[in-house]
Amino acid sequence: MSSNSEHKSPIPYGRQHITEEDIAAVVETLQSDYLTQGPKVAEFEQAFAKYVGAKYAVAVSNGTAALHLCTMALGVNAETRVITTPITFVASANCVRYCGGTVYFADIDPATALLDIEKVRALLQSKPKGYFHGLIPVDFAGNPVNLEAFRELADEYGLWIIEDAAHSPGGYFHDSQGNKQLCGNGQHADLSIFSFHPVKHIATGEGGMVTTNNEELYKKLLLYRTHGITRDAELLEENHGGWYMEMQELGYNYRIPDMLCALGLSQLARxxxxxxxxxxxxxxxxxxxxxxxxxxxxxxxxxxxxxxxxxxxxxxxxxxxxxxxxxxxxxxxxxxxxxxxxxxxxxxxxxxxxxxxxxxxxxxxxxxxxxxxxxxxxxxxxxxxxxxxxxxxxxxxxxxx
Known part of the structure; x- marks a missing residue:
């Protein structure tokens, strides 16, 4: 292209890439017995968990829903105080507010634009131990935070960690032993979230995922994702028959349909x-x-x-x-x-x-x-x-x- 030429069509900062294989995967699901609450959801969850190296994955309607479910599962309430970065999409902070908690921001590292662990440490030291309850570091732009270092700090102050990995599927950092730690693998964060918005690495239109290695949190996520309702016979307080279900918690409809999971599976393959x-x-x-x-x-x-x-x-x-x-x-x-x-x-x-x-x-x-x-x-x-x-x-x- 010559230096005097202009580009006729707009070049966006990000864009989805949909192939014939993607379209075929969605059409196949549209022609199946399930548009939602079917087998593609679990298939996508299992494939994604394997991709990031986590034990469990829960697919949801979007990345913000994923964050909200995380704060619910961790018991965030009006007494909870959580630290995160100001350089992120507002959902990283809003999820704490959805549950009535208080958001504290800490400044960023000027070189990386990631949450500055020393600023977090100073904030923690400025209050009595037990004052803060959690951290939400963000893998901004796809650049993974050093979760090993944040885990050590969190353990010192008794904090949980939600890793906002919406920008970083496939990303990783090397820990102090030289091991590759994939974003979302659950080794250092209690919960990690991903987004499947069209400009992200894996596009489902709208969609999100939570990964964890904690079985108790995993079960809470499943319950809260579907209105707080369970049909699991082992969990029911009563059982009137095969139709019976119980709403045991106040949950939400944060499900993702099978046709979007089919698109996610196709995108994940490449x-x-x-x-x-x-x-x-x-x-x-x-x-x-x-x-x-x-x-x-x-x-x-x-x-x-x-x-x-x-x-x-x-x-x-x-x-x-x-x-x-x-x-x-x-x-x-x-x-x-x-x-x-x-x-x-x-x-x-x-x-x-x-x-x-x-x-x-x-x-x-x-x-x-x-x-x-x-x-x-x-x-x-x-x-x-x-x-x-x-x-x-x-x-x-x-x-x-």
Whole structure:
């Protein structure tokens, strides 16, 4: 593509990739006996649990439902205080509020944009032991947090952990023994959640998953997912016959239909190929921006992403930081590149300001927000499209508008 050409169709920051195999899988389920509450749900759960290395998986209607079920299963209530990051989609915090708990934010690491464990430690130390009850670290952009370190801190203060892995299926970090720890494998987090929104690695339209190695939590998730109703004869307080069921808890309808699970299974079958493509795209971006001082990329464990081989990053997003973020955002949109901002810090939202938060509370997160921009990142992004994106970023840096 010549330097003077324009891209005729918009290039979004993320997009789903639907194949003929995906369509055939959904059609087959549409022609089956079950559209919902059928065998594809369990099949998807089992396949996904195997993919991330967890014992149990519970498929639900979306990632927010997954988070809500986690807080319910852990017994979050009006006395519960939970720490999370302000740089995330608001659902990571909202799930605590759904159960009446109180959200405390801690600032981020400026290099990675992940929850800063030292800021969390300082917050924990500022209150008596027992004051806080849980942590919700987020694998932001697909960059896995070091859950081993967070687990050690959580154990010291008696906290549970929900890993928000919505961005990181297939991602991993290496623990202190050098072992690969897959996101969602349940080795360090009590519960982990994933999202199957169209821009995510695995798309079902809407959908989510909770993984865990804890059988007690797993059973609670199953109950809360379906109105708190059970038909399990061993759990019933009474039994009037084969039709009988009991609502034993106040649950929700957070089920996911079989046709969406069929799509999820088809997408999961090529998840590794999609992840490899994302990593390849990231390496090209890294190389393109390496010598451009005005463009900064995020890092993991102090290493610039993509430059030392496979870091375990799942690359849901490719985020750059640039001083004139709004200028670049507008310029790219004028040239049919639909870059996006991830995220507006949660504590600056009007709702959380009503909870007592103010601008200036978390300066690292706010500084990050003022400069961050997510460039197109998805497996079907063509080499030509990526080069066009790079070319336009370089043009803006060199000449401005």
């Amino acid at each position: 998840a590794d190929a999609g992840l490899a493509r994302r990593k390849g795209i990231a390496r090209i971006y890294d190389e393109a921006f390496e010598d451009i001082n005005e463009v900064k990329v995020l890092s993991t464990n102090g290493v610039v992403l993509g430059k030392t081989g496979d870091t375990g990053h799942a690359y849901h997003l490719y985020v750059i930081r640039i001083q004139d973020r709004k200028g670049l955002y507008d310029y790219l949109r004028e040239h049919n590149i639909l870059a996006q901002v991830h995220y507006i810090p949660s504590h600056t939202m009007p709702y959380y300001r009503q909870q007592g938060y103010r601008n200036g509370d978390f300066p690292v997160a706010e500084a990050y927000y003022s400069e961050c921009l997510s460039l197109p990142m998805y497996p079907s992004l063509t080499d030509e499209e990526q080069q066009y994106v790079i070319e336009q970023v370089k043009k803006f840096v060199s000449h401005g508008k």
